[in-house]
Amino acid sequence: MTREMVIALMIALAVVLIALGVWAWLRRTRRDGGLVAPIAEAPADAVVVDRFEGFYVATTAHDAPLERLAIRGLGFRSRAAVxxxxxxxxxxxxGQPRMFVPVADIVSVDRATVAIDRVVEPGGLVRLSWLIGDVTVDTFLRAQDAGSRALADAIAGILPRPLEPSTPTIPTGTDA
Incomplete structure (x- = not known):
């Protein structure tokens, strides 16, 4: 095989791989076309609890941290202010307009280690689970200065508290 044939073969292989990547992304975009990012400003009477600088990592299907969703505005990793x-x-x-997730749409917040393109120390990512319509998605964030615990705690602090049990707790054992 000549040198020119090897170069032509490598170029052809690169073109095929790029074409497959574009085809896969277009299919994913069609699949996720019904999901729309919540482009909106916060209500005028909203009170700021805290602000964090860091990175937006990805938005994935709920409990599937390796399945990126192709939602316009949320498709690629970027710097973020939360x-x-x-x-x-x-x-x-x-490069994106502000997105606002109302507290009523937030399902839960916890910490994670793995997302589609990021593996960090245990608990180094914040996983914000929220609703787009009736679909639950997970958004992964990485706080830069304050740390993931502070960001997760701030978000958890705005969530409604779970209701108290309807039946009284009866002490047992030595606590009786």
């Missing part, structure tokens, strides 16, 4: 307010969470991603 503003936690009493009314919800605002995400300011580089």
């Amino acid at each position: 503003t936690v307010m009493n009314a919800g969470v605002a995400l300011d991603l580089t």
Whole structure:
């Protein structure tokens, strides 16, 4: 095989791989076309609880951290400013309009280690589970200065508290 044939073969292989990647992304975009990012400003009376700088990692299907969703505005990793307010969470991603997730749409918040393109120390990512319509998605964030625990605690602080049990707790054992 000549040198020119090897170069031509490598170029052809690269073109095929790029074409497959584009085809896969277009299919994913069609699949996720019904999901729309919550482009909105926070309510005028919202009170800022805390603000964090860091990175937006990905938005994935709920409990599937390796399945990226192709939602316009949330498809790619970027720098982020996360503003936690009493009314919800605002995400300011580089080059995107502000996204606001109302507190009523937040399902849960916890910490994670793995997302689609990021593996960090245990608990180094914040996983914000929220609703787009009736679909639950997970958004992964990485706080830069304050740390993931502070961001997760700030978001958890705005969530409604679970209701108290309807039946009284009866002490047992030595506590009786």
